[in-house]
Amino acid sequence: MIYRAGVLFTVALFGLIFVRLASSYAERSTLRPLAEHYVSQAPVELGVANIVTGILIAYRGFDTLGEVAVLFMVAASVGLLLRKDEAGRRDPEERRRGPASEIVTTGSRVLLPVILTFGAYVIVNGHLSAGGGFQGGAIVASGVMLLLLADPGARLNAAALSVIESLAGMAYVAIGMIGLVLAGGFLDPRFLPPGEVGAFISAGAIPLVSALLGIKVGAELSVIINRFRS
Amino acid sequence: MATILPVSSILLVTGFGLSLIGLCGILMHRHLLRIIIGFALFGTGLHIVIVATGYVTGGTAPIIDRALGPAEAGHAIDPIPSALVVTAIVIGFAVTSIMLAYAVRLHSAKKTFDIGTFTEPKW
Numbered sequence: 001m002i003y004r005a006g007v008l009f010t011v012a013l014f015g016l017i018f019v020r021l022a023s024s025y026a027e028r029s030t031l032r033p034l035a036e037h038y039v040s041q042a043p044v045e046l047g048v049a050n051i052v053t054g055i056l057i058a059y060r061g062f063d064t065l066g067e068v069a070v071l072f073m074v075a076a077s078v079g080l081l082l083r084k085d086e087a088g089r090r091d092p093e094e095r096r097r098g099p100a101s102e103i104v105t106t107g108s109r110v111l112l113p114v115i116l117t118f119g120a121y122v123i124v125n126g127h128l129s130a131g132g133g134f135q136g137g138a139i140v141a142s143g144v145m146l147l148l149l150a151d152p153g154a155r156l157n158a159a160a161l162s163v164i165e166s167l168a169g170m171a172y173v174a175i176g177m178i179g180l181v182l183a184g185g186f187l188d189p190r191f192l193p194p195g196e197v198g199a200f201i202s203a204g205a206i207p208l209v210s211a212l213l214g215i216k217v218g219a220e221l222s223v224i225i226n227r228f229r230s
Numbered sequence: 231m232a233t234i235l236p237v238s239s240i241l242l243v244t245g246f247g248l249s250l251i252g253l254c255g256i257l258m259h260r261h262l263l264r265i266i267i268g269f270a271l272f273g274t275g276l277h278i279v280i281v282a283t284g285y286v287t288g289g290t291a292p293i294i295d296r297a298l299g300p301a302e303a304g305h306a307i308d309p310i311p312s313a314l315v316v317t318a319i320v321i322g323f324a325v326t327s328i329m330l331a332y333a334v335r336l337h338s339a340k341k342t343f344d345i346g347t348f349t350e351p352k353w
Binding site: 134 | 239242249250253327328331
């Protein structure tokens with residue numbers, strides 16, 4: 001009873017803070033100077049149409065590299081936490097589930113190519129419209145999840161996925177190094193010509209980095225999903 | 231165009247409300263998975279709040295296309311909160327998946343998700 005009262009008191013205090021914050025907030029009518037600089041300079045400097053992608057991959061590229069490292073650590077630690085120990089090995093009959101019904105298997109077979117194609121589309125259009133490596137990678141991983149849910153007996157080649165995501169990560173760092181040598185600094189994508197804003201081949205190395213990010217995130221999330229299943 | 235209720239206020243109220251629901255979920259439930267869902271809701275609400283603070287009155291998405299020519303930078307919303315929230319979503323996913331892995335581990339040890347049963351010394 002006392003606990004419940006304490007909970008209600010805490011939630012009410014947070015609610016009070018939130019109400020004060022929300023009521024005293026005034027909507028902005030102009031951009032902050034930094035945002036103004038980004039919005040006006042990103043298309044000129046980088047040739048990128050989607051400014052959010054430009055910030056993520058060029059202006060804050062080092063931050064994104066750290067984010068990818070966090071994802072790698074999560075895949076590693078989830079693997080460590082969910083490894084099968086010899087004592088807690090599941091009974092084989094618990095693992096054996098019947099095959100999915102005709103509708104589910106056919107539906108997943110129809111939907112899977114569509115989902116993967118859409119994921120690839122979102123990845124390669126990251127510098128032109130809403131989307132990018134992380135979003136497209138998550139879509140690809142959702143397709144893998146559909147495959148694993150529809151077919152419980154399906155085996156994912158986790159070793160190959162690990163190799164793919166390691167190679168993508170190394171290529172990402174290598175592109176950063178090329179930027180260090182040929183352009184302004186580490187992860188500077190301007191060593192390739194910026195091209196026309198809005199054209200498919202434009203924005204220097206940003207589409208390349210975006211594709212690598214998509215491959216890496218898709219493989220990584222698939223490995224994590226696979227870990228949770230077994 | 232004068233609107234009675236600004237978009238950013240709607241988003242702020244939604245985000246803060248979602249956060250409060252998540253906080254209630256974290257504190258009131260005894261079931262591990264519900265607590266984890268509470269954490270995820272709390273984070274999602276705050277993401278909505280951060281995105282809402284980047285809204286500029288009458289702004290459009292910061293993508294150079296027909297709606298936003300290269301010369302009219304003033305009509306775009308602030309792209310920085312959006313970029314930061316992409317980062318925050320990834321970190322939130324990481325934290326959630328680690329919490330779920332621990333929950334699976336605890337369930338395989340005790341066969342239950344009730345936090346009341348985990349009474350032995352923690353360290």
